[in-house]
Amino acid sequence: MSDNKLPIIIFELANTHNGQISLVKKSVNFIKSLNYKNKAIKFQIFDPDRISTKNYEWYKVYKRLFFNQVAWSKIINYTSDFFKIYLDIFDTYSVEILKKNLPNIHGIKLQPSIIYNHHVYKKLSQINYKKEIILNISGFSLEEIKNILNKYEKISKKIVLQVGFQSYPTKIEFTGLDKILTLKKQFSNYQFSLADHIDGNDNFAKIVPLIAHFYKINIIEKHFCLSKNISKYDLASSLDSKQIIEMISNILKFNILKLKRTFNNKYEKKYLLSSKQQTLLKKPLFAGSLISLNDVDFKRANKKGIDFNEILKLQSKRYILKSKKSVDSILLRKDFKKAKIGTFVACRMKSTRLQNKALLNIGNQPSIIHCINNCIKSRFSKLIILATSNLIEDNVLANLKIKKNFKIFRGSADNVVDRYINCAKKYKVDIIVRVTGDCPFVSSEIIDFLIQKHFENGADYTAAKVSSVGTSAEIINTQSLHLIHKMMKNNISEYMTFYFLNNKELFKVNIVELPKNFIRNYRLTLDYKEDLMMFNKLFFNLKRRKLKNNLKNIFKILDQNKRIRRINSSKKLVYKHNKKFLHYLNKNAKFNG
Numbered sequence: 306m307s308d309n310k311l312p313i314i315i316f317e318l319a320n321t322h323n324g325q326i327s328l329v330k331k332s333v334n335f336i337k338s339l340n341y342k343n344k345a346i347k348f349q350i351f352d353p354d355r356i357s358t359k360n361y362e363w364y365k366v367y368k369r370l371f372f373n374q375v376a377w378s379k380i381i382n383y384t385s386d387f388f389k390i391y392l393d394i395f396d397t398y399s400v401e402i403l404k405k406n407l408p409n410i411h412g413i414k415l416q417p418s419i420i421y422n423h424h425v426y427k428k429l430s431q432i433n434y435k436k437e438i439i440l441n442i443s444g445f446s447l448e449e450i451k452n453i454l455n456k457y458e459k460i461s462k463k464i465v466l467q468v469g470f471q472s473y474p475t476k477i478e479f480t481g482l483d484k485i486l487t488l489k490k491q492f493s494n495y496q497f498s499l500a501d502h503i504d505g506n507d508n509f510a511k512i513v514p515l516i517a518h519f520y521k522i523n524i525i526e527k528h529f530c531l532s533k534n535i536s537k538y539d540l541a542s543s544l545d546s547k548q549i550i551e552m553i554s555n556i557l558k559f560n561i562l563k564l565k566r567t568f569n570n571k572y573e574k575k576y577l578l579s580s581k582q583q584t585l586l587k588k589p590l591f592a593g594s595l596i597s598l599n600d601v602d603f604k605r606a607n608k609k610g611i612d613f614n615e616i617l618k619l620q621s622k623r624y625i626l627k628s629k630k631s632v633d634s635i636l637l638r639k640d641f642k643k644a645k646i647g648t649f650v651a652c653r654m655k656s657t658r659l660q661n662k663a664l665l666n667i668g669n670q671p672s673i674i675h676c677i678n679n680c681i682k683s684r685f686s687k688l689i690i691l692a693t694s695n696l697i698e699d700n701v702l703a704n705l706k707i708k709k710n711f712k713i714f715r716g717s718a719d720n721v722v723d724r725y726i727n728c729a730k731k732y733k734v735d736i737i738v739r740v741t742g743d744c745p746f747v748s749s750e751i752i753d754f755l756i757q758k759h760f761e762n763g764a765d766y767t768a769a770k771v772s773s774v775g776t777s778a779e780i781i782n783t784q785s786l787h788l789i790h791k792m793m794k795n796n797i798s799e800y801m802t803f804y805f806l807n808n809k810e811l812f813k814v815n816i817v818e819l820p821k822n823f824i825r826n827y828r829l830t831l832d833y834k835e836d837l838m839m840f841n842k843l844f845f846n847l848k849r850r851k852l853k854n855n856l857k858n859i860f861k862i863l864d865q866n867k868r869i870r871r872i873n874s875s876k877k878l879v880y881k882h883n884k885k886f887l888h889y890l891n892k893n894a895k896f897n898g
Contacts, residue, residue: 311556312517313524315391316549317347317500320538321530324370329380332531335546337387341553345389345411347526350377352398357605358585358633366538377402385409391439395419396603400428412437414467414526417444418580420453422603423613429460437463439498439524443470443481444569444577447491454492465524466492469500470576474541477503480513484568485520498524502542505533510544511552518556527552580605584613586634593644593735593784594626596636597763597813610635620760623685625735625782646756647688647734648680648778649725652742653718654698662831663702663742668844672831674707675745679854681709682749685756686738692728694718722790722798729783737786739779739801743831745840748776748856751823755780764815766805772819774878775830776856781805785812795893803894811896823856827863828873839872 316336322328336346353367372380381402384390389411392403396419403410413436419425420440438461442450450466457464466488468481480503488497499517503510505528514525528543530536536543544552582603590600596616603613611619616636624641652673656662663673673691680689689711693702696718703713714731716724725737738756740747751772759767759780767780779802788811789804797803805812831837843862844854846869852858863870 311341311343312514312522313343313345313389314341314514314553314556315345315347315498315524315526317349317393317526317528319347319349319393319528319543320366320370321528321536321540321543322370323535323537324372326372326376326380328531328535330383332529333380333384333387335531335549336529339549339553341556345391346384347391347393347414348377348380349393349395350399350402351395355396355398355604358607360607361605362607363605370538374402374405378406381406381409391437394425394429396422397424397428400425400432403434404428404432407432407434410436412439412463412465414439414441415457416441416580417470417577418582418605420457421612421614422582423598423601424603426456426460427598435461435463437461437465439465439467441467441469441500443468444573446569447487450488450492454495465496465498467498467500467524467526469502469526470573471500471502471542472572472576473502474504474507475502476572477507477509477513479570479572481573482513482516482520485522487568496523498522498526500526502528505541505543505545505548510542511548511555514552515556578609581612583608583610583635584616586630586632586636589632590626590630591784592626592628593782595620595760595763595765595782595813596626599813600763606633606635608635610637617761617763620763621757623736623756623760644735644760645688645733646686646736646738647690647729647732648683648686648738648740648752649690649692649714649728649734650676650680650740650742651692651721651724652676652702653694653696654702656743656832658832659834659837662837665831665837667745667837667840668848671705672745672837672840673702673705673742675854676740676742676747677707677711678709679745679747679749680738680740680752681711682855683738683752683756684749685753688712688732688734690714690728690732691742692716692724694724720796720798722786722793722801725781725801726783726786726790729786735783737781737783739781741830744775744829745831746775746829746843746854746859747778748823750856751776751819752778754819754823755817758817759815762815762817763813765812767815767817768802769819769823770816771824773825773827773829775828776823777819788812792896793894797890797893800890800894803890804896807891807894808896822860825860825863827860827870828876829859830878833873833876835873835876839869842869842872 357364391412393414499522501513517525529549530543531546533545583606585602587602619641623644625644627642652663664671692714693699695715714728716727755767765782765785769777846862
């Protein structure tokens, strides 16, 4: 049998180097001397402070085994002259070493406990890595493996599936070979690898790689050390130099192993659960917060909590944190509660360009009633509140009657943030949908889209990047408004958007792209008599054609009728075209000066 049909044997140095570069080089030279052409070496790379917490049981050992970037570059440059190099990726430090030495690296491996480290995945995505990735899928179900492959094939198409886990040592019956036939049937287009971790003192340790070869496993990983009298760590499943030589000499002699039929055994599942990196908060979060990737870290820890994917799943169902959490906290399902979402329609009678515009009729109903009725259509926000002032002039708004139930709240005339906070406190609202009363045709479809994106991204503030003026809304975490209220010195609260956009170091700002069918370059806000004329024409056409008042039908009419959409097309948002005022807003909405 020719060398190119033999499996690649990856000799895993792991931690048997004791943290000594001299021992690394001696080990490399030993592998170089072996009479086997399809050979490679794998180095384990990690930063103690990124792979675990300081109180983790192996932390001190990790410190002793640590090499800095300069040392790793020397090791990799020296080794690359002789054979292929693989890196074991454990944390973002591993990825940094990979990036720095990319031309000399043949492939990387991700252990099961690392696969859902979102920071590692993000960094790998950013370095344009297209080489081989070995994914150890021990402990995962077939459905989970499919999801993992879909995720990592976005980085590289050269994926190898690996079985086998380290149990110091792993029992013979749990090598992982028992699931190879199942995996090959389910994932026939992939190469396979075995990470062999059975007892290095057992003669069978030299035979398992032969059986793996019999099952046409392409890559075999084997722990090794020069001498068990020298190395301090990772000896349980390591073969010493003499045993390695024996294994190589017998690589073409193999016996048949009686295969087990189960896929994941209880020890394998226990391994995944015990070694899996935990999702930890890397900064304090208040009650009512949503959690984004920037709020968490992934480390080995003594406590077990739900993982980041479970957090995202909860948030997609519109859950928020129930109580304040400190740095390094794990999170449990009981730490979340269903968010109460409320739509606050800000409205007053003080308009100057178009007096009493909130009560001007579009068809046979006041403009503000159209706005409220459209908000009521939201699937996610069932609490609709008209938030007006406590001034006498706004009594007329407080006395509005609408068939469907909604609330009236009266608060500060000039401080909209204060009005919103007190309104949220009264009705126990966690997430605010902010709508201005001069948007009679605000879209409930856009509101629901933005709410969903707000939760999915763990944001403090969400808005559309581009929308038709008057159709969109803003989604705001109530607890974020408390911080604005505390820090603002100049009352520009009517333009509270600027507090979020100018303080992105304090707030998780989520500006999203709306679906194309939600966007047109039309003006659908009420500020001028031309706007009122356009709305009445539009509303008349909706009624005449018996069309529902929704975004799709509004755009349908305006797309087909230039005369209607041109009525107010020359009008602009005043503040957006006043450079002096915009400068004032930006300057005074910045908290750190």
